[in-house]
Amino acid sequence: MTVFFQLVLTGLVTGSFLILATIGFSFTRRVEGFLNIAHPELLGVSAFTTWGLNVIWGWHIIPSAMVGIVFTAFVGLIIGRVVYDPIRALGPAILLITSVGVHYVLGGSVDAIVGTGIRSLDIPLAESYRFWGVRITNYQMIVVVFAALATVGLALFLNKTPMGLAIRAMSANPELAASRGIDVKSTSRITWLISSGLAGLAGVMLAVIATLSTDIAFNQILQILAVAILAGLGSLYAVVAAGLIIGVAMDVSVFWIPAGYRPLVAFSVVILVLMFRPEGLAGKKSR
Amino acid sequence: MTIYAIIIATLTFGAIFSVLTLSLNLQYARGGMINFGTVAYFAAGAYAYAIFTQEPPSGLDQYRFGFDMPWYVGFLAAGVASLLFALVTGWPTLRLRGEYLALTTFAFAEVFHSLLLNERRIGNGSVGLANVERPDPTTLGMSDTVGYALAAVVLMLVTAFVFNRLLKSPFGRTIDAVHDDEIAAQAVGKDDARIRLQVFIISAIPIGFAGALYAMITTLVAPAMFTAEVTFFVWIALVLAGEKTIVGAILGAMALVLFQELVKGVPFETVRGAQIAASVEEIVTGILFILVLRLRPWEKLSKRNAS
Numbered sequence: 001m002t003v004f005f006q007l008v009l010t011g012l013v014t015g016s017f018l019i020l021a022t023i024g025f026s027f028t029r030r031v032e033g034f035l036n037i038a039h040p041e042l043l044g045v046s047a048f049t050t051w052g053l054n055v056i057w058g059w060h061i062i063p064s065a066m067v068g069i070v071f072t073a074f075v076g077l078i079i080g081r082v083v084y085d086p087i088r089a090l091g092p093a094i095l096l097i098t099s100v101g102v103h104y105v106l107g108g109s110v111d112a113i114v115g116t117g118i119r120s121l122d123i124p125l126a127e128s129y130r131f132w133g134v135r136i137t138n139y140q141m142i143v144v145v146f147a148a149l150a151t152v153g154l155a156l157f158l159n160k161t162p163m164g165l166a167i168r169a170m171s172a173n174p175e176l177a178a179s180r181g182i183d184v185k186s187t188s189r190i191t192w193l194i195s196s197g198l199a200g201l202a203g204v205m206l207a208v209i210a211t212l213s214t215d216i217a218f219n220q221i222l223q224i225l226a227v228a229i230l231a232g233l234g235s236l237y238a239v240v241a242a243g244l245i246i247g248v249a250m251d252v253s254v255f256w257i258p259a260g261y262r263p264l265v266a267f268s269v270v271i272l273v274l275m276f277r278p279e280g281l282a283g284k285k286s287r
Numbered sequence: 288m289t290i291y292a293i294i295i296a297t298l299t300f301g302a303i304f305s306v307l308t309l310s311l312n313l314q315y316a317r318g319g320m321i322n323f324g325t326v327a328y329f330a331a332g333a334y335a336y337a338i339f340t341q342e343p344p345s346g347l348d349q350y351r352f353g354f355d356m357p358w359y360v361g362f363l364a365a366g367v368a369s370l371l372f373a374l375v376t377g378w379p380t381l382r383l384r385g386e387y388l389a390l391t392t393f394a395f396a397e398v399f400h401s402l403l404l405n406e407r408r409i410g411n412g413s414v415g416l417a418n419v420e421r422p423d424p425t426t427l428g429m430s431d432t433v434g435y436a437l438a439a440v441v442l443m444l445v446t447a448f449v450f451n452r453l454l455k456s457p458f459g460r461t462i463d464a465v466h467d468d469e470i471a472a473q474a475v476g477k478d479d480a481r482i483r484l485q486v487f488i489i490s491a492i493p494i495g496f497a498g499a500l501y502a503m504i505t506t507l508v509a510p511a512m513f514t515a516e517v518t519f520f521v522w523i524a525l526v527l528a529g530e531k532t533i534v535g536a537i538l539g540a541m542a543l544v545l546f547q548e549l550v551k552g553v554p555f556e557t558v559r560g561a562q563i564a565a566s567v568e569e570i571v572t573g574i575l576f577i578l579v580l581r582l583r584p585w586e587k588l589s590k591r592n593a594s
């Protein structure tokens with residue numbers, strides 16, 4: 001039974017990571033109105049920037065991570081301004097297909113600069129703690145803490161600040177928001193910074209808890225999509241529940257079926273949700 | 288690599304991927320369906336062909352089925368497999384529109400890929416099925432590569448011809464009607480969900496045939512050959528040369544394959560050099576794709592010609 005609880009706990013950590021990875025994706029979907037397939041590539045950009053500063057330049061992990069996250073936020077902002085903004089009028093389908101092109105450019109750039117191979121950060125080995133028979137490492141706890149902080153922080157920002165109000169207004173009705181004097185450009189800019197910054201944070205977490213290879217970013221897209229769909233596209237708070245459900249479901253499934261089926265579990269959830277409840281957990285039609 | 292070899296390779300693989308872009312063109316430009324799981328139908332065809340023609344398992348083989356049938360049975364089985372897969376995936380999902388359909392088809396493709404990878408009884412898991420049976424073109428007095436290039440081109444032309452006829456038939460006009468104005472089409476008694484499903488299934492059949500031909504040419508089927516990258520490749524090819532026309536769909540696939548073959552043809556001194564070239568190829572493809580979607584040169588061109 002301990003094994004089972006251990007898997008549940010690991011699942012909660014996986015889920016926390018998925019929340020971090022998905023929340024920026026869902027935020028983009030909510031405000032900019034399209035599915036950004038290239039979002040997971042930003043995780044890779046951040047993870048490898050951090051790795052480069054930490055391992056090659058020999059910086060301490062904390063400044064490397066901070067620079068990595070800020071750099072990723074600005075990469076996301078630039079892509080948003082240069083690529084997506086000019087074609088927004090063409091509709092979400094074209095934006096979705098365009099993001100496949102962005103995925104290629106980002107993935108190819110990371111490949112060209114970093115090259116293949118498996119890498120890990122230069123940080124102390126994880127220390128593991130034991131509670132009632134189940135283990136958790138300090139790095140896993142950091143992931144859970146950051147997921148909680150990021151979610152609460154985003155919620156406070158959206159609900160308590162004028163800029164948050166402006167972003168919510170813009171996501172509900174862009175024309176009306178613009179006519180009421182909301183600066184659409186600056187809200188859009190802030191949105192890109194936040195969602196890409198969150199991707200950056202998720203990328204750093206990924207670098208901390210896993211070993212890095214250049215295809216790692218793309219492997220996340222499947223799980224990110226699964227969480228976003230289960231939550232209901234564009235809803236933010238349901239991402240927390242959806243992330244934990246998918247994380248636990250994937251890790252606990254290992255108890256019964258071979259580990260290779262983990263992605264299949266996530267995607268079976270997606271197919272069931274899309275067939276029976278396309279609006280997701282949030283229950284609101286986001287179209 | 289000689290120019291001749293590049294031309295033959297481009298013709299062969301370009302024609303095979305043209306079949307995919309043609310089918311996608313029918314689904315997207317005419318049916319309004321975004322299928323992000325194209326590779327699954329391709330893989331279904333390739334695996335069906337391999338399983339039907341493979342000898343029964345022996346020794347270290349982990350696959351369960353091998354029917355040892357002649358190649359034409361396998362080829363037909365590939366079309367049927369793709370059709371069945373389209374039926375299974377299309378029936379529950381085609382109520383969904385736009386991005387939801389894209390996501391579901393993508394999910395189905397990933398599930399299928401994961402099954403092929405993990406379920407060793409289908410096709411040896413990640414190892415795949417090697418030494419796939421194939422007809423020998425030398426009996427017709429052609430060299431191997433030329434024979435298969437010809438076969439691929441024939442498959443492409445037949446697909447283009449059939450689709451062309453289909454779109455000019457009353458059924459084609461119904462498809463356009465549903466695409467242009469769903470409510471109006473419904474009002475005159477056209478069942479739009481049913482027509483979408485029909486388009487989806489019809490366009491899946493040639494993809495299965497292309498999969499079988501691909502298996503014959505590479506003589507190998509393995510999960511690593513059928514990743515989401517194939518789907519993306521086909522989408523890029525379709526968008527590059529301008530959607531909505533049959534010639535465009537073919538030219539796009541040919542151009543993209545030629546580009547890849549040219550990059551492959553450059554000799555590299557080091558592994559790292561080849562790696563960088565592959566990455567740069569990816570970047571250039573991505574940038575071209577973004578630019579074409581943004582500037583829409585083909586649409587402007589066709590408008591200029593019309594006016």
